Amino acid sequence: MEAKIISGTKLREDILDEISEKTLELKEKFNRPPGLVTILIGNNPASVSYVSLKIKTAERVGFKEVQENLNEDVSENELIALIKKYNEDETIDGILVQLPLPKHINEERVLNAIDPDKDVDGFHPVNVGRLIIGKKVIFAPCTPAGIIEMIKRSGIDTNGAEVVVVGRSNIVGKPIANMMLQKNEGANSTVTIVHTATRDLKSHCMRADILIVAAGVPGLVKPEWVKKGACVIDVGVNRVGEKISEKTGKKIPVLKGDVDFDEIKKIAGWITPVPGGVGPMTIAMLMKNTLKSMIARVEKSSV
Ligand code: NAP
Numbered sequence: 001m002e003a004k005i006i007s008g009t010k011l012r013e014d015i016l017d018e019i020s021e022k023t024l025e026l027k028e029k030f031n032r033p034p035g036l037v038t039i040l041i042g043n044n045p046a047s048v049s050y051v052s053l054k055i056k057t058a059e060r061v062g063f064k065e066v067q068e069n070l071n072e073d074v075s076e077n078e079l080i081a082l083i084k085k086y087n088e089d090e091t092i093d094g095i096l097v098q099l100p101l102p103k104h105i106n107e108e109r110v111l112n113a114i115d116p117d118k119d120v121d122g123f124h125p126v127n128v129g130r131l132i133i134g135k136k137v138i139f140a141p142c143t144p145a146g147i148i149e150m151i152k153r154s155g156i157d158t159n160g161a162e163v164v165v166v167g168r169s170n171i172v173g174k175p176i177a178n179m180m181l182q183k184n185e186g187a188n189s190t191v192t193i194v195h196t197a198t199r200d201l202k203s204h205c206m207r208a209d210i211l212i213v214a215a216g217v218p219g220l221v222k223p224e225w226v227k228k229g230a231c232v233i234d235v236g237v238n239r240v241g242e243k244i245s246e247k248t249g250k251k252i253p254v255l256k257g258d259v260d261f262d263e264i265k266k267i268a269g270w271i272t273p274v275p276g277g278v279g280p281m282t283i284a285m286l287m288k289n290t291l292k293s294m295i296a297r298v299e300k301s302s303v
Contacts, residue, residue, distance in 0.1 A: 003232070003268040006150050008280040015149070015284040016061055019291050023062040026294060034294040035064040035092040036120070036287075039082065041105070042072035047098045054096065057283050063290060064091060076105045080113045087115040093297060094120035094290035117296070120289040123171075131175060134182040138296050139289045144176035146281025147212060147233050152186040154270055156210065156231050163189040164208035166201070166221070166258070172214035172235055180210075201225075213258040221259040229269035234259045235278050 027033045036058045040051045051067075058065040068082060079097075086092045095118045101107050111119075116126035122139035130137050140148070151158060163180045167173035173193060180189045194204050205211055205225040213221050214235035226232060236258030245252045257274030265271050272278055 003265040003271040004154070005265070006154050006233075006270055006272045006277065008146070008150065008272065008277045011150060011153055012280040012284040014153075015281075015288065016057065019061045019284075019287050022291055026291075026298075027062070030294075030298050032091055033063050034094070034290045035066065035089075036094040036096065036290045037066040037068060037086050037089075037092050039068045039070065039079070039095070039097045041070045041074055041079070041098070042102055044100070047100075051098050054283055054286060057287055058290070061287050061291075063287070066092065072102055074105075076109065079105060079110055083110070083113045087113075087118060092118065093293035094118055094286075096121055096286070118293060120286055120293060122175075122289065128170075128175075132178050134184070138292055140179060140285075141171055141175045142282045142285040142289065143172050143214075143235065143278060144179055145285040145288070146278055147176055147235070148179055148186050149285065150233065150272065150278070150281060151210065151231065154231070156270060158186055158210065159188045161189045161209040162207050163191045163210045163212065164204050165191065165193045165212045165214070166195075166205070167214035167216075167235075168193050168195045169214065176212055176214070180212075211259075215258050217258055218256040219258070219260050221264070223260055223263040223267055226259075226264050226267050228267055230267075231270040232259055232264055232268045232272070233278065234261070234272050234274050237274060237279060 023033050038051050038054055040047060055065050055067060083095060086095050095114050097110055111123050114124055116124045119127050119139055122141035127139050131140055165173050165177045177191050177193045180187050181191045192204055194201055202225045205221060206227055208227060208230055210231045212233045216236055218238040218240055234257035238256050239253040240256045241254040242251050243254050255275050261273060
């Protein structure tokens with residue numbers, strides 16, 4: 001039997017509908033919707049396209065959306081001053097600075113300037129610490145949070161499961177490994193992280209009940225590395241060429257994941273496609289973090 005395909009595109013719609021509904025309730029009760037500010041510096045085409053998708057999605061769920069588009073030559077101090085202004089703004093619950101930043105700006109200083117209680121990307125050291133401790137977690141980074149949501153909503157048993165994570169980046173590998181380790185629903189697993197220095201990658205992958213691959217290497221995971229019935233989450237997004245879009249007639253990139261989807265779907269129990277898998281979940285989780293931020297803020301102020 002072929003693997004069940006976990007569609008991020010479909011789950012995203014369900015999650016956005018839930019967020020829209022909750023937004024209406026909040027608006028009625030507190031007289032304002034959740035507020036998100038997106039700060040874009042310069043006009044890197046990939047960043048412009050990510051930010052416009054975030055803005056569109058925030059508008060779709062009924063959030064207040066503030067856009068700050070700054071020139072490429074903005075100074076670090078000016079950028080930090082802007083962040084501080086939104087740290088103080090009671091109508092803003094989430095501050096997102098689109099990365100990468102221009103070379104003259106220190107990314108660490110900028111991300112550390114965001115109020116941890118408005119850090120909807122979950123990259124501030126305070127939120128990274130909360131994630132590892134497993135208490136008072138409001139903002140898990142969006143891609144790992146999307147992966148957990150996919151696993152939970154697919155009804156996959158994670159309790160005591162062998163989870164193998166390929167990749168140890170700060171935005172995917174390390175946080176998802178930490179989240180799967182927590183004594184929580186949708187986690188409580190036995191976790192192994194593998195990377196380029198790992199001896200015998202294949203033998204680790206073969207043990208996995210849940211295999212999460214975030215390496216950025218197209219087709220890295222081969223069918224013989226996958227246990228029958230395993231859940232395979234492919235985070236990789238690799239541009240392997242270009243094609244003409246049937247819809248628009250324009251050139252678009254051909255995307256491939258880190259696993260051999262066509263062959264592995266004959267072995268796995270569940271698999272995520274690329275595109276249409278983890279990718280669409282990431283922005284949905286950014287909206288969820290913004291919503292959670294407002295809920296935490298209004299609860300705090302009513303105590
Ligand atoms: P990254 O920072 O480049 O990290 C890649 C990790 O994979 C590193 O830890 C690296 O090991 C490991 N790795 C690379 N080649 C390997 C190999 N042959 N064997 C074992 N380990 C290997 O990448 P990232 O930011 O985590 O992103 C990973 C992929 O996910 C990319 O394709 C990216 O585009 C995609 N992504 C997708 C989303 C989404 O929303 N769908 C979000 C974020 C990222 P070392 O540490 O030893 O170098």
